[in-house]
Amino acid sequence: MSKEKVNNLSPDLWVDKYADYLFNFTITRVRDVDVVKDLIQETFFAGLKSMSRYEGKASERTWLISILKRKIVDHYRRSNSNKGRAEVRMNFYSEASRQGDWIEESVSQTGSNRPDAQLEAEELGQVLSSCIKKLSKRHKTVFEMKTLQDFETDEICKVLK
Template sequence: MNNQINPHQWVEEHADYLYTYTIARINDEEQAKDLVQETFLAALEKVDKFEGKSSERTWLTAILRNKIVDVYRKKSSGLVNTDVNKAEQEQADFFNEDDGHWNSERAPQQFGIDNHDPIINKEFNQIMQQCMQKLPALWMSVFTMKHMDDETTDIICAELKLTASNFWVIIHRTKLNLRACLQKNWI
């Protein structure tokens, strides 16, 4: 049986879900609301193309997802990325130039994470989120697509217009900063 579509029930049935989905990927309430609204309006225009192969919710989410990726693209293509420069600066002294080893002052040390039972707790969430918010928009986009949506490397590169080597550099740099930030701020 084909799935049905009923715009009269959209807000009631899907708005909270779509909003939660968006907030998790774009941490900005106003922008998230706009995206949910735009998604419904864009969907209305394509209602006749809905073939009922997927559920209404899956179909709406796919439209929303594309809009979120648009936002990622726009955010990360802005001028010369000063936020990327800043983030790269942060890790400029992580490794010694002369011997290639970790700078002893910046080197990973054991901290709370090592014997932390990976059960979600409030404090961890807060520190993690603070540290993620310091990431440049482009790095955050790559990180979210990889870890939240488990997208393939090829898809991420195509959608954010990255080369594969660019992608790997970002993956590496993101984690260097994130780990350092966690070590610094762990309670």
């Protein structure tokens, strides 16, 4: 490795290892490619600036996602100054044991003004919930850790043995 690891972080590998994941995570929340790229770049810069505070309790990717979530919230905070828009709550801690969230106003997402959008979302939620209930306890835990809590596969394997 060309640079020494600091606090088990490898910033020289961040773009190669995490840029695609961070892009996919962000594009579903922001929907503007140029803004997404800027937010990811800001995330990497913030990560570099705060490397000394990384405690190693979360994976590198999870830590970067937590920084990115704050960047997304800041973006909406800057772009939405009108009161009375729908609230978006976003947990800013990666650990479930810690509590706190940002409350942010957001503009309507593309397609959310369609009359059937809410019905589709409700139906999808019901189908997903039904499928999750059919999983064994262990598979349900794996699914939730991977998709809802952004754990990496290696972390899930270690936790669940």
